[in-house]
Amino acid sequence: MSYTTDLIKNVSIAGHGGTGKTTLFERLLFAGGVIPRAETVESGKTVGDSSPEEIERKISIHAALAHIERNGKKINLLDTPGSSDFIGDVILSFRASEFAVLTVDGRTGVQIETIKLWRNLEGREKPRGVFVTKLDDERGNYQNALDDVREKFKIAPVPVTIPMGNGASYQGVIDVLNEKAYFVQGDAPETAGAVPAEYAAAAAAARERLIEAAAEGDDSLMEKYIDKGSLDAEEMHRGLIEALAEHKFVPAFAGVALKNSGLIPFLDFIADIGPNPRTARDVSLEEGGTQTDIPIDPDKPLAALVIKTSYDQFSGKLSWIKVIRGKLTAETEAQNVSENKKERIGKIYTCQGKKLEEVRELYAGDVGIISKSATLKTNDTLSDIGGGVNFVHLRLPEPVHSVxxxxxxxxxxxxxxxxxxxxxxxxxxxxxxxxxxxxxxxxxxxxxxxxxxxxxxxxxxxxxxxxxxxxxVAYRETITKKAGAEYTHKKQTGGHGQYGKVLLEIAPLPRGENYQFINAIFGGAIPKNYIPGVEKGVLEGMAAGTMAGYPVVDVEVKVVDGKYHPVDSSELAFKLAARNAFREAMRQASPTLLEPIMNLTVFVEDKYLGDVMSDLSGKRGKIQGQASVGGGIEEIKAQVPQAELLRYSIDLRSITSGTGSFSVEFDHYAPISGKIAEEVIKTAQAFRVQEAEE
Ligand SMILES: Nc1nc2c(ncn2[C@@H]2O[C@H](COP(=O)(O)OP(=O)(O)O)[C@@H](O)[C@H]2O)c(=O)[nH]1
Ligand SMILES: [Mg+2]
CATH class of the missing domain: 3.30.70.870 (Elongation Factor G (Translational Gtpase), domain 3)
Structure with a gap:
């Protein structure tokens, strides 16, 4: 079945590993009537964790997509991995959805990965909410979890549902918006009833806060609220829709997915209040070379984005598509703009996890799948023939671990x-x-x-x-002072000879300027047609420095003089002369090794702060800043040589018992000397077969 744009809701479920995302996803599909029974993560049979590697490890590794119909709306749900190793699928899910719900473990509060995800969502101005899980545990506490959200995210979450009891006395949740109570029924879906008298006061207070949040959504509603002191149900809905779309309002939900509790009111909220794709922001694309945000719009010619590619054992290559404009049908004449090739669409599917369901069409805003496409790759743009739009590629963090x-x-x-x-x-x-x-x-x-x-x-x-x-490590070499050298390449015994003489002056350039070649020959000491040969020789010389054979950077090379022979000179002769002249000059220019320095950001629980700091100083790190994120989590920023970070994901895990998290990106090259440089040179010499001198 196909749904038009106004009937579609796309929601990502994200958060720290083990907070209950896949369980929530499974139980929502059960509550929504998609699957006849719910499985546990431990059984290896959930819809969300269905790949062999997920079943083996009992964690989510890939994004999973399924959909539920509720109140006439199609809710596309994306279950995402919690480990930062698989952040790629989380970010692509964020991009594909207009609403993100972060799961927070009701026993521990907001954990490190969730803080990082929140920041990512903030950067996208993406509407978001929180779902507090595991309230059936004795340590589960909704209020504490929400206090922690307030402290760490610096926003006040507004409960849409509140729990009735916790731990062993947990009975279900109250839907504050629709003034109903939902009671746990064991393995069966929860059932709705009247709000019990003992929770009437708490429900009324929560409703008051929800009305305030609704009033924030719209100036006219705010006036009315100030005037009358309340809003009716229709006004409340309208205000909340606007407030959420404008991310002025962060809804909070309580539940125990394992007991099928808190799910129906959550689905109702998404269906009735959740952002419609038309209000999406995060679909920027290149049009005529400039980056603009393009609204999702069914009334324009087709434009769609490949958000993900996966390979299924049975169905082969699957291209996950988010339709941004127009509608996609099997008959659509389309082109892959990124590859500049025609694309035969063939069959179109939606899916429930691994299970594909053929559909006639996908409207703007919807997410679906094209199988066995010959040309489509992740990030490609699919459009009508002649449509020139091209979506901006997904921006992902830099890799942190290499082998x-x-x-x-x-x-x-x-x-x-x-x-x-x-x-x-x-x-x-x-x-x-x-x-x-x-x-x-x-x-x-x-x-x-x-x-x-x-x-x-x-x-x-x-x-x-x-x-x-x-x-x-990709070391570099450079020079620290000016020097000059000359070299004559000469072989003039018998037959056609070789002759070329080059005199070079080299000087250091500022870091990052790499290379500059200046031809300062006057009066034809080296004829013009041999200058390209000279430059080639210089570049060959720079490709492998004289210290340890690493590329040479940040050098100005000036050809100042030379000599040629009317018969024996050739481009090759000048190339060889220039290469040797460069090497000779470099030896005299006090060369030095450079190493890559990385910007490192680490998140740790404060009890590990001291250990992480002293480990970093042992790794020649320079601490640039340290600040509390709130709730006992610290953020450290440091610059550290890449050579010290090659095994950092392993080191940090052992220091922090697996709770720490970090990101790195290249910042600059810096000189090294002394013992460290000697070590690098020794290793390089052992490793490299030195190019034979001509
Ligand atoms: N007690 C309790 N356990 C839960 C609840 N939700 C999930 N779990 C358990 O928490 C563990 C991690 O759940 P999972 O859904 O894989 O978390 P994810 O990593 O966020 O996807 C599993 O053992 C679940 O059975 C809940 O509401 N209550
Ligand atoms: Mg999971």
Whole structure:
């Protein structure tokens, strides 16, 4: 069945690992009548965690999509992974949805990954809410959890549902908006009834706050509220819709998914109040080269975005599509704008987890699947023929963990290469790169877990034996003072000779300026047609420095003089002369090694702060700042050499018992000297077969 734009709601469920997302997703599908019975995560049979790697590890690794019909609306739900290793699928789910609900464990409050996700959503101005889970546990406490949300997110969440009892006395929730109570019925769906007298006062107080939140949504409602002291149900709904779309209001929900509790009022809220795709912001695209936000609109020609690519054992390649404009049908004449190729659509599906359901069409705002597409890749734009829109690629964080890998047997190289291409397409945070400098294939991801899962697949599914090691750091070399040198390349014995003489002056450039070539020859000491040869020689010289063979950067090279021979000179002769002149000059210019310095951000519980700080100082880190996020969580910013961070995901995990989280990005190159430089040179020499001098 197809739903028009105004009937669609897209919601992501996200939050720290183990807070109950997949369980909530499963029970919502059960409550919504999609599945006849609900399974537990431990059984390995949930809709959300259905891949072999998820079943094996009992955690979510990939985003899962399913949909529920409620009050005539189609709710597309996305269950996302909690571990920061799989942040790629969380971010693509955020982009595909107009509303994100963060699960908060009712026993512990807001945890580290949830703080990071909240910030990401804030950056997208995405409407969001919180769902407090596990209130059937003795330590579960809704109010404490909401206080923690207030402290860490600096907003006041407004309860839409409140629990009746907690721990062993937990009975269900009250839907404050619709003034109903929902009672736990064991394994059966919850049932609605009147609000029990003992909760009447709490429900009335909560309703008062909800009315205030609704009044905030609209100036005319606010006037009315101030005038009359209240709003009727219709006004309340209208005000809440506006307040949520404008993210002025953060709704809070209570529940115990394992007891099928708190689900129906949650679905009602999404169906009745949840943002409609038409109000979406996060779909920026390039139009005529400038980045603009394009509203979701069914009345325009087709434009759709490939949000994800997955490979299913039975259905093959699946391209997940969010339709932004117009409507997608099997007959649509479309083009893949990114590849500039025609795209034959064929069948279109929606899905309930792994189960595909064919549909006639998908309207703007909806999310669905095209199978076995020849050209579509994640981030590609699909549009009507001639439509030139091109969506901006998803921005993802930089990888934090890398491993160098090579096939044990040379014959497996191609197979390994093919697998890596596909793995990188399936998860855009996973990258691989052949480093010509260090002659190794480096695979990188958001953590050790993500990289290990890929390595397991290489070994188990692909049956490729691989060797792994810690990757080499991409050091650089540069000079610290001016120097000059000349070199004559000469072979004039018998036959056609070779002759070229080059005199170079080199000088340091500011960090990051890389290279500048100046031809300062006057009067034809080197004829013009040989200058390109000179520059080639210089570039060859810079490709492998004289200290440890690393690329040379930030050098100005000036050709000041030379000599040629009318018969024996050639471009090759000048290239060889220039390369040797450069090397000679570099040796005299007090060369130094440079190492990459990373910006590191770490989130830790405050009890681990001291240990993390002293570990960082042992890693030659410079602390740039440290601040409390609230609720006992600290954020540290530091600059640390990349060489010290190659195993940081492992180190931080052991220091913080797995609770710490970090991100890194390259910042700049900085000189190294002394023992550290000696070590680098020694390792490089052992590793590198030095290019033979001509
Ligand atoms: N007591 C209790 N346990 C829950 C509840 N929701 C989930 N769990 C358990 O918490 C664990 C993690 O749940 P899961 O759904 O995999 O969390 P996710 O990592 O956020 O997807 C599982 O053992 C669930 O059975 C709840 O409401 N109450
Ligand atoms: Mg999960």
């Amino acid at each position: 160098a890998v090579n096939a044990a047997a040379k014959k497996d190289d191609d197979k390994l290469g093919e697998f890596l291409v596909r793995a990188a397409e399936e998860d855009k945070t996973f990258r691989y790169q052949y480093n010509t400098e260090t002659k190794e294939t480096v695979i990188s991801g958001m953590g050790e877990l993500q990289v290990n899962i890929i390595l397991d697949k290489i070994k188990q599914n692909q049956k490729i034996e691989v060797e792994t090691h810690v990757p080499h």
